[in-house]
Structure formats: C-alpha cells, structure tokens
Amino acid sequence: MKIKNSWLLAVVLFIGMGVQAQKFEGLADTPPMGWNSWNKFACDVNEEMIRGIADAMVESGMKDAGYEYVVIDDCWHGGRDSLGFIYADSAKFPNGMKALADYVHSKGLKLGIYSDAGTKTCAGYPGSRGYEYQDALQYAEWGIDYLKYDWCNTENVNPIGAYSTMRDALYKAGRPIFFSMCEWGDNQPWEWAGDVGHMWRTTGDIYLCWDCKHDHGGYYSWGVTRILDMQDGLRKYAGPGHWNDPDMLEVGNGMPVNEDRAHFSMWAMLAAPLISGNDLRDMTPETIEILTNDEVIAVDQDSLGVQGFKYGSEDSLETWFKPLDNGEWAVCFFNRGQEDVRLRFDWKKENVVDEIFGYEARFEEITYAMRNLWTKKSEGKTEKAFKGTVPSHDVIMLRLIPVE
Numbered sequence: 001m002k003i004k005n006s007w008l009l010a011v012v013l014f015i016g017m018g019v020q021a022q023k024f025e026g027l028a029d030t031p032p033m034g035w036n037s038w039n040k041f042a043c044d045v046n047e048e049m050i051r052g053i054a055d056a057m058v059e060s061g062m063k064d065a066g067y068e069y070v071v072i073d074d075c076w077h078g079g080r081d082s083l084g085f086i087y088a089d090s091a092k093f094p095n096g097m098k099a100l101a102d103y104v105h106s107k108g109l110k111l112g113i114y115s116d117a118g119t120k121t122c123a124g125y126p127g128s129r130g131y132e133y134q135d136a137l138q139y140a141e142w143g144i145d146y147l148k149y150d151w152c153n154t155e156n157v158n159p160i161g162a163y164s165t166m167r168d169a170l171y172k173a174g175r176p177i178f179f180s181m182c183e184w185g186d187n188q189p190w191e192w193a194g195d196v197g198h199m200w201r202t203t204g205d206i207y208l209c210w211d212c213k214h215d216h217g218g219y220y221s222w223g224v225t226r227i228l229d230m231q232d233g234l235r236k237y238a239g240p241g242h243w244n245d246p247d248m249l250e251v252g253n254g255m256p257v258n259e260d261r262a263h264f265s266m267w268a269m270l271a272a273p274l275i276s277g278n279d280l281r282d283m284t285p286e287t288i289e290i291l292t293n294d295e296v297i298a299v300d301q302d303s304l305g306v307q308g309f310k311y312g313s314e315d316s317l318e319t320w321f322k323p324l325d326n327g328e329w330a331v332c333f334f335n336r337g338q339e340d341v342r343l344r345f346d347w348k349k350e351n352v353v354d355e356i357f358g359y360e361a362r363f364e365e366i367t368y369a370m371r372n373l374w375t376k377k378s379e380g381k382t383e384k385a386f387k388g389t390v391p392s393h394d395v396i397m398l399r400l401i402p403v404e
C-alpha cells in the first residue's frame with residue numbers, strides 16, 4: 001500500500017511538473033504570418049508607425065491573405081522602474097504598449113514584441129535575464145501575443161535553460177503568447193526546442209541581397225540563396241507547432257521583382273514563417289501581388305505541415321518538392337544563375353520520394369493536373385513532360401493535383 005502511494009505521488013508530481021513545463025499549444029499549427037520592424041526600420045520604431053503598419057496590413061489585403069502578427073523588434077524599450085518592471089520608451093510610445101495592443105487588436109490583428117535572453121538586447125536595451133517571469137507578466141498585462149526572444153549578451157548562459165525559463169514564464173503568466181526563438185542556430189535548437197518554442201531561427205540574419213555575405217566585423221548576415229543553403233538537413237525537425245525559421249522576408253525592400261518572387265516562393269516551399277519586413281504603408285503593386293499570392297501562401301500554410309526538399313539540381317537550376325495535404329504536391333523550379341534556363345521535366349522518369357516523411361509522387365501510376373501558381377494558369381497534366389523557361393533569379397512554381 002505504501003509503495004503504491006509513493007508511486008501515485010511520483011506520478012502526480014511528474015504530471016504536475018509536466019503541466020508547468022510547457023509551451024502554449026495550438027498557436028502554430030501552420031507557420032506564423034505577420035510583419036516585423038527590423039529589416040526595414042531597425043531601431044527607428046514608434047507607435048505612430050506601428051499603427052500605420054497595422055492599418056496598411058488591413059488595407060493592402062495582407063490581413064485577408066492571412067498575415068496576423070505586427071511585431072515590434074528591438075529598441076522599443078525605455079528602462080526598468082524601481083521594482084524592475086520594463087516600460088516602453090515614452091518618446092517613441094507616448095500612449096504605452098497597452099493602448100497600442102488595444103489598437104492592433106481593434107484591427108483584428110495581434111501585437112508582438114521583442115526581448116533577449118541576455119543582460120541586454122542586441123541594440124543595448126535591457127534584456128530579460130533575471131527578469132523573465134516579471135517581463136512575461138508585463139507582456140501579458142499589456143496584451144502582447146507574440147515574443148521574439150534574441151540571444152545577444154548571453155555569456156555563460158545555457159541556451160536550453162534560458163529559452164525554457166522564458167517558455168515557462170510565458171505559460172505561467174497565462175496569456176497565450178507565440179514564442180519565437182532567435183538564437184541563430186548557434187546551439188542547434190532544432191534538436192531540443194520542439195517543446196520550447198513555436199519556431200527557431202536556423203541562421204544569422206538575412207541581408208538584402210540575392211547571394212552575398214555581409215561582414216559586420218566579427219559576424220555575418222546572409223543573402224537569400226546563402227540562407228536557403230543553410231537549411232540543408234533541417235526539414236525533419238519542423239512540423240505543426242514547431243517550425244524552422246530562415247529569418248524574415250526582404251520582399252519589397254529593394255531587390256528586383258523576380259528575386260523577391262523567388263525568395264517568397266522558396267520560403268513557402270520551406271514552410272517558413274512568412275514575416276514580412278518591408279514598409280507596408282508604401283508598397284508597389286508588384287510587392288503586394290507577391291506578398292498576397294494566395295496560392296503560394298497556401299503552399300506555405302498547407303495543413304500537412306511538411307517542409308519541402310531539394311529533389312535535384314543541374315547547373316544553376318534546382319528542383320524542389322513539397323508534399324501537401326490530399327496527396328497534392330508543390331514543385332518549384334528555382335534558377336539561381338545569371339542566365340535563363342530552358343527546362344524539360346519528364347515526370348514519368350522521375351522518382352520523387354520523401355524518405356523522411358514517407359510520401360511518394362508515383363508519376364507512373366498517378367496523373368496530376370498542373371497549376372502554375374504565379375501565372376495562375378493550368379499547365380496541362382503530368383502525362384506529358386513539362387517544358388518552360390525559368391528566368392534568371394526566378395522560379396516556376398506549380399501545384400500538382402491528382403486527377404486519377
């Protein structure tokens with residue numbers, strides 16, 4: 001009897017501990033969509049701009065396309081009061097965070113904020129180290145819905161410990177807050193963060209270029225193709241509730257339209273978070289068209305939640321596949337090179353197998369209808385080889401739908 005009771009106690013304690021140590025479930029069944037201030041505005045954030053972005057997210061059609069979070073990155077902070085509570089910079093945010101959250105919520109959107117696991121943020125503002133539970137309480141009180149949690153100034157801090165502490169603090173504060181881990185892949189978060197965060201950065205920061213490496217003096221930022229290459233081997237770790245994050249979008253920030261289109265398409269193939277990083281108040285029709293392409297977004301947001309994979313490459317042309325729900329597939333022909341590439345893809349000769357998640361295209365037995373996701377036109381069926389020209393730094397992206 002005694003033994004039985006102590007077993008029971010152990011079970012209860014174990015379950016009790018389990019209840020405390022968890023993230024909010026159901027916030028990331030598909031990759032999150034939204035906007036973040038950093039790529040375009042860096043430290044130049046303020047309340048008026050954020051309100052304008054929320055307005056523009058609605059007016060541009062982005063909200064209808066699925067974008068939801070408006071995230072203020074670094075530099076919103078004022079300081080800590082005598083009791084240690086964090087407050088916003090009153091010159092940048094004269095009405096405070098609660099009023100801003102109310103405004104964003106009134107638009108049917110959600111508000112995100114930024115902090116850091118170290119003593120200071122990357123830009124030198126107060127970090128959350130030692131204040132995790134207090135900060136989480138404050139965010140919950142303001143009505144925050146999303147936290148991006150960075151990794152600067154974390155000397156001697158254990159990453160699993162630090163991110164788990166903030167996860168627990170958010171959970172304890174009681175308001176469902178999406179937890180975006182920004183640890184740059186330094187400590188292989190994909191191996192341990194599945195039950196810690198809803199997504200984790202896999203690389204250093206993105207840089208506004210197609211294929212370059214920008215030296216900040218000691219660390220680097222990376223162009224689109226560089227970031228893409230760094231995703232190799234990580235797809236098995238992603239799925240509903242826990243996503244690889246190859247960093248925020250640079251669409252609309254100055255690359256040519258074809259590069260923006262390819263960047264957006266490949267992020268969708270990766271089931272990446274679609275966090276826009278441009279000025280939504282001032283977009284060209286082309287930028288809006290890319291960011292709100294519902295059929296490309298549907299590939300990213302597919303309920304199966306399987307990250308795509310590189311099936312093959314020949315010279316500058318890569319062929320990527322992504323299994324979708326209902327036996328469908330997304331295919332992306334991605335031209336990294338300077339020259340246009342003529343393409344002939346004979347489906348029946350290809351053996352497309354996703355060995356990790358167990359999907360197979362079986363082109364010999366199944367005929368698929370092809371839908372071009374950028375021209376929005378039918379491309380016939382997979383009985384015949386697909387022919388096309390993929391322009392330099394661009395894509396042809398298709399959805400394959402079984403017809404037999």
Ligand code: GLA
Pocket residue numbers: 038073074121122123150182204205
């Ligand atoms: C780091 C992050 C960026 C951004 C800046 C803010 O570099 O990786 O995404 O949040 O800090 O200072």
